[in-house]
Amino acid sequence: MEKNYSLPADHDLFPEGAQRCSLMKFTVWMGLVGVVAVWGLYAAYKVLSTGLGVTALDDYFGFGLWITFDLAVIALGAGAFFTGLLRYILNIDPLKNIINLTVIVGFICYSGAMLILVLDVGQPVRAWFGYWHANVHSMLTEVIFCITCYLIVLIIEYVPLILEQKQLNRIPLLHHIAHNLHVMMPLFAGVGAFLSTFHQGSLGGMYGVLFARPYVFRDGFFVWPWTFFLFVISAVGSGPVFTVLIATLMEKMTGKKLVSWDIKSLMGKIAGSMLFVYLIFKFMDTYGWIAHILPNAGLTYDQNFYGNIYGQWLLWAELGVCGVLPCIILLVPSLRNNPALFYSAAILDCIGVTINRYVFTVQALAMPVMPFDTWETYAPNWAEWGSSALVVAYGAIVLSLSYRYLPVFPQEKKLNATKA
Amino acid sequence: MAVDRRGFLKFVAGVSAGVMVTPIPWKLLDDASIWTQNWPWIPSNVDGATSYVSTVSKLCPSCVGMKVRLVGDRPVRILPDENHPLSKGGISPLAVAEAQMLYSPARVKRPLKRAADGAYVAISWEEADALLAEKLGAAKGSIACVSGDETGSINEVLSSLAVQAGSGNFYLMPTEAQPAAKALAAMGGKGQLGYDIENSDYVLAIGANVLETWGPVISTRAAYKAARPHGEDPAVQFVFAGPVQNSTAAGADQWVPIKAGTEGVFALGIAHLLIKAGATADAADFSAFKSLAEAYTPAKVAEITGTNADQLKAVAAALLKARTPLVVCGSDFGQGTGAGTVMAGIAVNMLLGGLNRKGGLKLLPVAEPVVSSAMSRAEMMDKDFVSYMSRINAGKEKAPKAMVFYEANPAYALPQATKMSEVLGQVSFKVTFTTFLDETAMLCDLVLPVPMGLERLDDVATPYGYGQALYCLARPVAPMPASVKPAGDYIVALAGKLGCSLGVSSWEEVLQAKAKAMDADWDSLMDGNVFTSDATVSANLSFAADLLAKSVNVKAQEGNFAVAPVFKLGIGTAKTAIPPYNNKLIRRWELQGNELYVAMNGATARKLGVMMHDKIVISNKSGSINARVNIFEGIMNDTITVLMGLGHTAFDQFSKGKGENVMQLLTVGFEAGTGLSVWNMAGVTISKA
């Protein structure tokens, strides 16, 4: 075949029938992301070589930006397991059009969270102790087990997508592996859903069990504190729209249609429904907290807030503006089908779950429990922002490469055909 | 044999699988926990046989007794000593850090000479000896000596040197002992004041910070401990009168706020009420005193001191009710008070019949000097260093040609510190015997390193305030660094070289003679035992009413606000600066980074229009310091408290550059009648920065 010099140099690697920007443009983009990544790598290097003293964390705020970031991306990455559950187990077929993206986003979120955790633990070389010396009573043990196992599941889910790359797929062995993995995918989706549900719950449980921290303590249902369920449902109430937001962002950046509106709308409806369920429980939980947990600890509602930084506005933003409001928009068809409203609701939803993870992580630690103790404040420094930015850059790199070379969006060809 | 790709991959896979079935990776993983615990740059513990040696602290002004735990020959811990009367099972927050201070980065490790360009260069002891002999020889007849050790016999050697080779100018760094001695002498007493707190059932501390810095504070606190079983009503009442709710106020049953510098007036107010209730004393001038006290009615005292009359009356009533009440007058920051304050306190004790009574005020015998031509304790106490410096500054007295400092840091510790350093600049040759590179060392031409108390033989004779005559030895428990020489023997030899005849040939001989003079048994002392004696000198005191009337008068202060320095033993002294562990004791809103915080109450802050954390400038004619505001309600109105011990410009990373030195604000005045230098009242103006 004659070489077509109008096509990018690496066009042989592109998914079947897809058009991509020039290699130069792609390289410039990767270079920009790379600069951020290098800054983040430097931050990570400083943390690992000097110690966590270079961060703004302290003995009151042992958890800070990183844990908030981890919890938020894991919640937002919930699109992966939940969509997988709906697609493979409950057979909601249209979701096949976005399932690949949810897997990649999930993979990025989880592997990124692991990367941050490596920095966040003081002794990363001992990280495997979580398995070897596991404390079965600790919610964190459950988190360690489930997150690592689920990351393996996500890798298994991601691998066939890589193997389906046009050139790799020509190798018979890899083709067969990919095919067989596809056949087994409902099994992994099931395992993933199980693992993910538990660790999303355990992350919430981590806080709910802190009986000496009345801000987050939640008496339990059987062995699980209420936060266990709240975290699961809030994750599935926001994860799907996060995937949609990523898809839309990619559409804006590439100028192509990647996912049809009806799929996005369906994802929004799913998230909205789960958010509705979540809010019912969350309001009940908040009432129970104010009416029982706080008085039992000898505290009043007002004692849980401090100045602007930890003010009540956070609670109302989380429950109202970023809770009830997006829920209504996502559930009412006429509102949902207005793209501007839809995307706003999706963004608010994601902000809401992030606020929730933030206040559970940071405000809980800022609040004095001993009466003579004082409120303390926390603001992350460059080392924490840098390494978090590293994960974002890493995500951008993985997504960019996947989009350029892997058949991520089944609808892409069809949606862009009319345009061409 | 050629290795193809397939073959290579098989080999790699085989090796990987093979390694995994060996114990190697698992052993390495398991070892991770060990080697992540023992990085080569983390120091590891060194084991050795543990032994304990009893000694006494020469570092802490409380002269606390202590038991040193040695591992091999290394002191690792300073522990309380149950058997030592100056410890009784307690230890001071300063002395407890002494083992670590042996390795203080501020320690002088070899003799240093100031070169022409102002830099310090290490020299050998031979060079140091030659330089010292030359310079002091040239200055003969005009040598002054300054000692920062209040209780040691080294003062006899130094004073003999000053008398024989100098102009008789030997000075102790100012403490509370000098005004007390002056007061006692003025009232016709002999010996040294001792307060039998241990046997008192009501202790009224007027100004004297008895639970933190005043006198042998750990023994005082042992008495406090004994009187107060957990959760029970205390057997002994402690009452503190002073401008700040300090450590003593925190431990006392009652805090009576009075303005700084009005302690004497408060005591006279008490005397007024006691006399009204029929108290009398067998002194020739009782009637003169009575008419003096007459004027100090509760209303007048309340006006001058800022306290309320009812509280004053309640305290007087409680004193009358007590069986063995004791009144202790002093300074809440350990220096700068006048003799009048102490005289007023002695007067109240006289009215309470407390002289030489169990649980009262005692006059303790003082041993005669054992070194020829040495000053007696009374003579030493009569010398006023701040006054001497002021005279030099005013041109009323010529600066000496040479000054010898022994464990003294006047460049930091005297009031109007910067001014004092300037005056020291007029002295052409200065030498210091010091353990740490302090502010004074940084002014000296020659710096001679001496061992710490733990490394040398030294003594403690009846620290001021202790209720019994006492003598004990500090014994060398740790090996001395190679190029450090014990000052005792060195100065004895130096004095000989300068042609002084001390009557002793070695430092140990001085101590043995001293022990004998104290009636103590040398061998027993060397075993770590402490000599104490219940002997007292007879007291036939007068009230010295005329002098008291003059000296107790409160002068008007500069500015609208008063500064009350807060002295905490744990933060260290001018001699030690802040020990490495002890900067953790500085409270959060006393220092942030290098920025000083000063405290005032809410009413004062409102008056100034400032809030917590606001920046202010505190100044008077002596100096000015910048600080931020902390609000603490345990302070009198219009009073600012400043933590002492900050603002060092020398020493090490644990002290240098942190905060500001409150001594800059303390202005020297002279007490009417006695002429004693005083700096217990510092008036300042405050502005927002």
Add this chain to the structure above:
Amino acid sequence: MQAKEFKVKWGMAIDIDKCTGCGACMVACQAENNLSPIEDASNKIKVMNWLVVYELSNKKPFPEHDVAYLPRPCQQCGTPPCVSVCPVIATDKNEEGGIVSQIYPRCIGCRYCMAACPYHARYFNWLDPVWPEGMEKALTPDVSVRPRGVVEKCSFCHHRFMMAKDKAIVEGRDPEALADGEYVTSCTEACPNGAIVFGDLNNPDHQVYELARSKYASRLLERLHADTQVYYISRREWVRRQLDNYLDNEKVKG
């Protein structure tokens, strides 16, 4: 949750009325347990201190103001909030007299235990410990030095317990029945005011046994049910009221 019970339960009775805040306990603790000094100790929430003396105020303006000092070691909870959360069993409540242990070579430095502890008794090694040159010679041989990246806390000078037990065993006595005062912590020993009494809370021969039952004794945050082994004593009601969170209508005991 049921508190673990042991035959021997080491505890403290700290009389707040006797503490004047001098800090001797804090320095003694650092020297005994080989903590490293730090150049700038002013960031109080990032500075290692197994024992901290808090300043309490009755929050009244001058001249009604009153002040108190509260030394806070690890409270050695009966139901420790920190132990159950540790993912790697680096901390445990076991038969060692009810002392909550901390195993440094096991700790992975996740700091979950710090988030769990409302007393701020746990500290993280943010950086490697550094001693001024030569000062490592003053390290005691009893307590290992901790590297960066692990959490540590007050151990009630556990090494002293082991030594006391060893001594008892050598002398043929029951190591579970040490005499009062035979084993005390470094802070207890150092305090010149005798504000801290240390002993076996289960042994009627020990002074703490009675003190813990004093009408003036209560524990920090009792209603959170951590069931701590450190008792605070004060004759002052306002002080006792600050030992736990009270709603306005609730009365303080004692």
